[in-house]
Amino acid sequence: MRSTALPLGLALGLLVSAPELTPAWALDTARLPVKSGDFSFNGPFGTYDRAALQRGFQVYKEVCAACHGLDHIAFHNLDEAGGPGFTEPQAKAIAAGYKLPADPNDKGEINDDKGNRLTRPGILADKFPPPFPNEEAARANNSGMLPPDLSMIEKAREGGADYVYSIAYGFNMAPPKGFKVTDGKYYNPYFEGWNIAMPPPLVDNAVTYSDGTKATVAQEAHDVATFLAWASDTKMEERKRMGFAVLIFLVVLSGLLFAAYRKVWADLH
Amino acid sequence: MSGPSTYNPKSGFEKWIDQRLPLPRLMHDTMQTFPTPRNLNIWYTFGGILTFCLGVQILTGVVLAMHYVANAGMAFDSVEAIMRDVNYGWLMRYIHSNGASMFFLAVYIHMFRGLYYGSYKAPRELLWIIGVFIYLLMMATAFFGYVLPWGQMSFWGATVITNLFSAIPLVGTQIATWLWGDFAVGDATLNRFFSLHYLLPFIIAGVVGLHVWALHVPGNNNPLGIDVKSPQDTVPFHPYYTVKDAFYLCLFVLLFAVFVFYAPNFFGNPDNYVQANPLVTPPDIVPEWYLLPFYAMLRSIPNKLMGVLVMGGAIVTLFFIPWLDTSRVRSCRFRPLMKQFFWAFAVVCVILGYCGSQSVDAAVAGIPLIWAARLATFYYFLFFWILMPIIGLIETPKKLPTSIAQSVLGEPAAAPAE
Known part of the structure; x- marks a missing residue:
């Protein structure tokens, strides 16, 4: 027994310890923990920073919107309470800047004489039009990959706003030794697997902020992460405000019920 | 019920209702007295x-x-x-x-x-x-x-x-x-x-x-x-x-x-x-937290049919508990042995839940979770089908108080130390 047990034990020991001899090809490419954006809307009383929302919208519109949709956001959301705080005329002007496919004209045509799709300016009731007419077109323009819609991205990713901030910011690092970036991809350690199909979207001064804020990559990433946090959770401020009132009410009610409970039971003991 | x-109908209207559909009587008897x-x-x-x-x-x-x-x-x-x-x-x-x-x-x-x-x-x-x-x-x-x-x-x-x-x-x-x-x-x-x-x-x-x-x-x-x-043991609802x-x-x-x-x-x-x-299959398919213990059991069995049977058996087992417990004493307060196995069972359920929430090949401190889940699943069935009947027979329960009223109103030596 003893003579076979020893080699068996050795073999088992080798098997168990084998993963510790990490070869270069077995680099752990799990994504890094997210970088905290320390956002104004964190915490139970946090609200969105209106100026950051407006700047973030500008970054979305001028940079991200080239490939990423914002399917669930309508133009009228832009002037609603708890949002970026645009005025209604501003929101109308933003909407009018987009061209949407028009309804058939009075001759029943949807294309003009040259075969181009008839369009109309957007109105408040419209949702943001998608950047590509369909998934195939989106993939054809992005080397086969599909840029995800951004209107829910921060609810749909572990880490939320911090994750989006980290991804947008995380392109400026050199890959570690032994990690080869796949052809046609880019290195971003905050992305699972480290190979991301999205080219670095932000550069310094990619946008010109009208409020004079310096448009560094970090600033742009932070602003767009703020804007997309709102896009994912447009009712957050209303929710937290109502929640506070509800909790106050329940605490008071609990106190009253506890007093009633003690009073009713007092005569029993 | x-x-x-x-129930004592006071007004003529209440009497009229009571003779036809005694719903107020039902409410009175079940939720009041x-x-x-x-x-x-x-x-x-x-x-x-x-x-x-x-x-x-x-x-x-x-x-x-x-x-x-x-x-x-x-x-x-x-x-x-x-x-x-x-x-x-x-x-x-x-x-x-x-x-x-x-x-x-x-x-x-x-x-x-x-x-x-x-x-x-x-x-x-x-x-x-x-x-x-x-x-x-x-x-x-x-x-x-x-x-x-x-x-x-x-x-x-x-x-x-x-x-x-x-x-x-x-x-x-x-x-x-x-x-x-x-x-x-x-x-x-x-x-x-x-x-x-x-x-x-x-x-x-x-x-x-x-x-x-x-x-x-x-x-x-x-x-x-x-x-x-006796009526001293109760209060109206x-x-x-x-x-x-x-x-x-x-x-x-x-x-x-x-x-x-x-x-x-x-x-x-x-x-x-x-x-x-x-x-597109997500990397980890995880059910809601409240189903995780059963999910862990399912995954811990290599054979699919056996896994399904074990998971189903875990729920079906619950139906038999009234007859698996052989003890004459109900409350674990007076069952020193059962109490320990009960809390072990509660911990095992949490372990199963944790195993279910992790990926199949996960390990904690070198212990593959699949084995933790297997052991926990084993204990789940052991607890109900073996321990419960045996403990009921071999355990010496603590002395029961003579009545609820005596226990609550605090006659010395009646209340258990809890």
Whole structure:
């Protein structure tokens, strides 16, 4: 027994310890923990920073919107309470800047004489039009990959706003030794697997902020992460405000019920 | 519902009603004068809390169904429209989705309370069995409900669970196809799940009626596990337990509100905010937390059919508890040996839940979780089928107090040191 047990034990020991001899090809490419954006809307009383929302919208519109949709956001959301705080005329002007496919004209045509799709300016009731007419077109323009819609991205990713901030910011690092970036991809350690199909979207001064804020990559990433946090959770401020009132009410009610409970039971003991 | 009625119609109108449909008499006898042991503790308030949960789920669910579209192409967007465009739609949906978790939290406390104090023992076997049926119906309802938002976890969860039926020999595939109404989870599946998700809560409400009926015939068990012997042992349900239940319900709602308003997606999975896509499998398919212990059992068995049988057996086992426990004493307060195995069982359930939440090949401190899950599954069955009958026979219970009143009103040496 003893003579076979020893080699068996050795073999088992080798098997168990084998993963510790990490070869270069077995680099752990799990994504890094997210970088905290320390956002104004964190915490139970946090609200969105209106100026950051407006700047973030500008970054979305001028940079991200080239490939990423914002399917669930309508133009009228832009002037609603708890949002970026645009005025209604501003929101109308933003909407009018987009061209949407028009309804058939009075001759029943949807294309003009040259075969181009008839369009109309957007109105408040419209949702943001998608950047590509369909998934195939989106993939054809992005080397086969599909840029995800951004209107829910921060609810749909572990880490939320911090994750989006980290991804947008995380392109400026050199890959570690032994990690080869796949052809046609880019290195971003905050992305699972480290190979991301999205080219670095932000550069310094990619946008010109009208409020004079310096448009560094970090600033742009932070602003767009703020804007997309709102896009994912447009009712957050209303929710937290109502929640506070509800909790106050329940605490008071609990106190009253506890007093009633003690009073009713007092005569029993 | 049992015993002589103490209802005394005062007005002529009440007499008129009472002779035709004695509903006021029923309410009076079950919710007002019903004699209730005077020593029920906090853990006995969860029956009322669960009724509240069911009511909340039905109310919010009916409103959500007004806006929800049960169509594979539109369901996901309709849920998002509820969150953004329907007045207070976000509130309805967050109450409903967190309400499911709160419902299960309450039901698990309720079930462990029943186990600890031996509330399944004679004469309350049917009460327990009806409760297990409610739990089964709740799991089915929650599973159907989780599919409705048609996110990635909805779709893949539905795929995994319905595929379990294909493990049945010979007719498995046909059964799965019949369940789907198609050759895969799709629009037909979503529609029938919505139909059933709307139906089952009302069946639950009906079975809850039976549960309350079966409670009111033998009356409440209590932390001492001894029978009510005299009127001094009880107090009328109202106002004593209405006010106590109301207070603890309020604390429960406080916790509920913290999740709804400040961490509404705490129990959720981010992947479920990605629309269902049959072509993209998520790296880890995880059910909702309340199903994780059973999921861990399923995955810990290498053979699919055996896994399904073990998982099903874990639930079926619950039906037999009244006869697996051979002890003459109900409450674990007086069962020193059983108490230890009970708490070990509670810990094992948490371990199973944790194993279910991790990926299959995960390990903690070098121990592969699959083996932790196997051991835990083994203990689950060992506890009910071997330990429970044996401990009841070999254990020497502590001395029981002579009556509830004596124990509560504090005659020395009567109350157990707890």
